Amino acid sequence: MNTEQRRRERLDRGIKIRTDGLYALMSWRELSYLTVPRLVLIVGMLALPVMVPGMYWQKVVTIVCIYALLAISFDFLAHYVGLVSLGGAFFIGAGGYIAAILNATYGLPPLLTIPIATVVGAIICTVLLLPCLPLRGVYFAIVTLMYPLMLARVIEALDILGGTDGIMGVDSFANRWVEQYAVIGMVLVALFAVRRLVNLDIGLVFRAVMDNDQAVRASGMNISYYKAIAVFIGSALGCLSGACLVHIYMWCGISLFALDFSILPIAATVIGGGGTLVGPVLGCLILVPISELLREFGTLRIVFYALILMGFIVFRSEGLMVYGERKYHQLQRWVNV
Amino acid sequence: MDILIYGTINSVALALMALGFALVYGISRVPNFAHGAIYVLSGFLTWTFLRSLGLHYALSIFLTMVIIGLFGALLYQFVLIRVRGMAISEIIASYAMGLAILEGLRWGGFKGMSYTLPVFIEGSFSIGGIPVDYQRVLVVGVGAAIVTSLWLFTHYTRLGLALRGMAQDERAALMLGIDSDIMAVVAMAIGAMLAGVAGVLLLPLGNIVVEAGYNVLILAIAVCIVGGLGSWMGAVLAAFIIGFAQILTVVYLGSHFQMVVALLAIILTLILKPSGLFGMQKQLEERV
Numbered sequence: 001m002n003t004e005q006r007r008r009e010r011l012d013r014g015i016k017i018r019t020d021g022l023y024a025l026m027s028w029r030e031l032s033y034l035t036v037p038r039l040v041l042i043v044g045m046l047a048l049p050v051m052v053p054g055m056y057w058q059k060v061v062t063i064v065c066i067y068a069l070l071a072i073s074f075d076f077l078a079h080y081v082g083l084v085s086l087g088g089a090f091f092i093g094a095g096g097y098i099a100a101i102l103n104a105t106y107g108l109p110p111l112l113t114i115p116i117a118t119v120v121g122a123i124i125c126t127v128l129l130l131p132c133l134p135l136r137g138v139y140f141a142i143v144t145l146m147y148p149l150m151l152a153r154v155i156e157a158l159d160i161l162g163g164t165d166g167i168m169g170v171d172s173f174a175n176r177w178v179e180q181y182a183v184i185g186m187v188l189v190a191l192f193a194v195r196r197l198v199n200l201d202i203g204l205v206f207r208a209v210m211d212n213d214q215a216v217r218a219s220g221m222n223i224s225y226y227k228a229i230a231v232f233i234g235s236a237l238g239c240l241s242g243a244c245l246v247h248i249y250m251w252c253g254i255s256l257f258a259l260d261f262s263i264l265p266i267a268a269t270v271i272g273g274g275g276t277l278v279g280p281v282l283g284c285l286i287l288v289p290i291s292e293l294l295r296e297f298g299t300l301r302i303v304f305y306a307l308i309l310m311g312f313i314v315f316r317s318e319g320l321m322v323y324g325e326r327k328y329h330q331l332q333r334w335v336n337v
Numbered sequence: 338m339d340i341l342i343y344g345t346i347n348s349v350a351l352a353l354m355a356l357g358f359a360l361v362y363g364i365s366r367v368p369n370f371a372h373g374a375i376y377v378l379s380g381f382l383t384w385t386f387l388r389s390l391g392l393h394y395a396l397s398i399f400l401t402m403v404i405i406g407l408f409g410a411l412l413y414q415f416v417l418i419r420v421r422g423m424a425i426s427e428i429i430a431s432y433a434m435g436l437a438i439l440e441g442l443r444w445g446g447f448k449g450m451s452y453t454l455p456v457f458i459e460g461s462f463s464i465g466g467i468p469v470d471y472q473r474v475l476v477v478g479v480g481a482a483i484v485t486s487l488w489l490f491t492h493y494t495r496l497g498l499a500l501r502g503m504a505q506d507e508r509a510a511l512m513l514g515i516d517s518d519i520m521a522v523v524a525m526a527i528g529a530m531l532a533g534v535a536g537v538l539l540l541p542l543g544n545i546v547v548e549a550g551y552n553v554l555i556l557a558i559a560v561c562i563v564g565g566l567g568s569w570m571g572a573v574l575a576a577f578i579i580g581f582a583q584i585l586t587v588v589y590l591g592s593h594f595q596m597v598v599a600l601l602a603i604i605l606t607l608i609l610k611p612s613g614l615f616g617m618q619k620q621l622e623e624r625v
Contacts, residue, residue, distance in 0.1 A: 084425050086432060131607040138368045138566075139607060141428045142558050145370075149551055150600050157593035263436060266429060274425075300444040306437035313430050314419050 004336055011331045037328070041278065045188060049180045058180060062248055064288045065183035066241045071265035071272075071280030072190055073237035079275035080198050081230040082210030087144035089261035091238020092245060093151060095121040099243035100167040100252035110171055114243045121239030126232045133227045136213065145262075152257035166253025170246050183244055187281065190237055195277055197233070206230055259302060264291070267309040273319025282321055339467045340584055346473045348580025349480035350539055354553050355560035355572045356483065357531030363504045363567035365521035367417055367427050371435035372532055373554030377547060378438055379405050379533035380540040384454060394455070398537050402530055409529025413522050421521075439550045454541040476538050483534065484573060500524055504567065552596065559599035563606045565613025574614060578602075 048061050070088045077083045085091075099117035102108045108116070128147065132139040155161050173179035197203050205226050208216045213223050246252040268283030287305065294301050312319065354376065361369045379401050386397030412434060420426035461470035491497035502510040503520045511517055532553075540549075560579055564571030579602050586594045606613060 078425055082425075084428050086428070131604050135607065135611050138424065138428060139562070139611075141368075142562070143603065143607075145432075146555055146558075146600055146603070149555065150596060153596055154593075259436070259440075263433075270429065298444060299440045302440040303437045303444060306433040306440070310416065310430050310433040310437070313426050313433070314416055317420075317426060 006334050007337045009333055009335045011333075013329055013331055041281075042188060045184050046181075048184070049177070055176070058176065060289055060292050062180055062183055063292075064284050065180075065187045066245050066248075067261075067264055067268065067288055068187045068281045068284040069183075069190055069237050069241035069244075070261060071268045071284050072187075072194055072277060073234040073241075074265045075269045075274055075277055075280045076194050076198070076237070077230065077234040078269070080203065080210065081206045081227065081234075083227065083231065083234075084141045085144045085234065086141050086266070087146075087148045087262055088238060088265045089148040089257045089259065090144060090151070091121070091125055091235045092242035092261045093148060093256040094125050094235070095239025095242030096246040096252050096256045097161060097167075097242075098124075098239070100170050100246045101161070103170050103247070104167050104252075110173060110247045114240065114247070117243035118236050118240040121242065122232050122236035125235035125239065126228055129231055129235075130224075130228065133231065134224045148257040148262065152254045155254055164254065166251055166255075167246075168251060170250045170252060172250050173247055179248060183248075186240065186244070190240075191277060191281060194233075194237075198277075202226070202229070263302060263305055263309070264288070267305040267312075269319075270309055270312045270317070271319055273321030273323070273325075276319075276321040276325065279319050279321030283319075338464075340581075340588060342464060342467055342469060344581040344584040346469075346477055347584050348577040349477045350535075351556055351560055351580045352573050352576035353476070353480050353483065353531070353535035353538065355557040355564075355576055356487070356569065357528040357535070358557040359561045359564070359567065359569050359572040360487075360531065361524055361528035362561065363569060364500055364524035365413075365421070365503070365517075366567070367413075367421060367521070367525075368431065368558075369525070369528060370428060370432035370554065371412065371438065372528075372557055373550035373552070374435035374438035375405060375409065375529050375532040376536040376553045377442065377545065377550040378408075379536035380454065380545040380549075381442060383537055383540075384545060387454070401537065402533055405533035406526045406530045410522050410526040412529075413525035417525070418518060418521070435550070435554070439547050443547045453544055454537070472541055476542075479534070479538055483531070487569065496523065555596070556599055559603050561613075563602050563613055565615040568613065568615035571613055571615030 049058050052058055052061060070092065073091065074085055074088060077085050095117045098121050099110075099113040102113040102116060103110065129140070129143060132143045156164055161167065173182065198206065205216065205221060209223055209226055209230075216223055216226075242256065245256070264287060265280065265284070268287050269280040270283070271286065272279030272281065272283030274280075291301050291305070294304065297304075357375075358369060358372045361367060361372075382401040382404060383397050386392045386400055387394060390397075392400070416430055416434065417427065420430050461468045463469065489497075491501050499510070499515045500520055500523065502513065502515055503517055503524075507517055510520075535553075556579075560572055560575045561567075563579060564573070564575030579598065582602070583595050583598050586598050
């Protein structure tokens, strides 16, 4: 009997171990090892509007970026602070309505409405979510799930803020290139800014809140305060994407509270790999074009996301990006045992 | 007088919607976000058996209950059991399942006014001058019967006692030879069947619409939070509080605000007493 078997051995690349420290600047090889993946992302994102064929797909790229901002916000809240937000639509709606009102009623230009909507929307979202912040467990998920459904119904029932017709006549961006590069720039800035943030001291506190809140409390820090800051950052990203969205659609209505905005970022995060921040962007780049191709199937698309989401979370919970990162840092070889 | 009568009916209806959620959460600590979808699914299954296959009404309800119970058990056994204890994954997986069911039904053409179930008994009678139809009386009767039988089941049968043991302390229950996975599957099956019972009883009062799934989920969660997550008696009491509050808002403010009551109830509970009315023992654990 042949007892010799082959086994796959995994080794961390030596370069990875060195580049984790400060010595990455020692050689071109190590520099490129670190920077090439980041450059691929940046150059790829910037080149995307030029590479895709036609106006229609350029619009799709813009929508990808809107969803990517939301997905970064979801990933940050879920995997770095431990708050699962089931209501991305809430953030989109808050930012979108504020931008639309400022623009259509008071005539402010998009250059002003977007920052104002981001900050004011984030403050409103944070205040509305404050009651569930001192608690652990499912409360945050439940309350964020309820707000968009509830707000859509209140707007419909009371016929305020344009009612079911929505707010018409919102200004668009100067031209489509400005529009695209504005949102792509925002995604890239948000991505790297959040990555910086989670590695700062405050990011460590956020992760500690997620892992062991009693320990954070024992260190004399106020958990609700840190969670409120995190929710402010997360909802600011969401409101930013909502404000851009109304200027892209030139219209704002209760479809901003639609389920798509809640479920697609979650699906993108799970597929792309939670906790990596780049993963959600990758997930959006995969899911949004697919969903555009499936547009004729209507609500079946949501079924499709939901099933993918469930499959990934149950059977492959690490996601593409975590897998890819591991492969990039490891050598594999067959050894005889 | 009509506030009293319709408040009671509304409260029992809410209690029926919430019991399944409370039971599953109480026993396995899994928040079942597919609860509303199961409620609507049971209505559509009964409709299909009754109208498309032409079966007898009682038989189609029985078949629906069996299928819904099995569905709940399978959902737990093959999906939720793998993510148990991971809060983020539990919520996302069950919510995704619920969405898939609801939006699948919407895509399958189940929308509009044409999908109604017949009431069990036609006709109505009046209490103190207010007409009440028999279906609503039946809702109250069945609701009371379910609460009583659940109480008897969990206090006097071996299976029920095992479930309660799991709910109180899972490790101690494991030490006494109670298989926690099997118990959780059983709890999920019972919870799904309770949602099914609520669907079959309450849906004849109106149309079967997909949106009801989201509303029922929200109402059930609101009731459970006010009552204290995982506490069954708390859920029943909270159903009465929210039920009467809803009827009072409808009478004095208008029906638009009915759903806002649920949200306000959740927010107020979280501010004033986050563990709910009957969630004492978990207070330390959940309040950070």
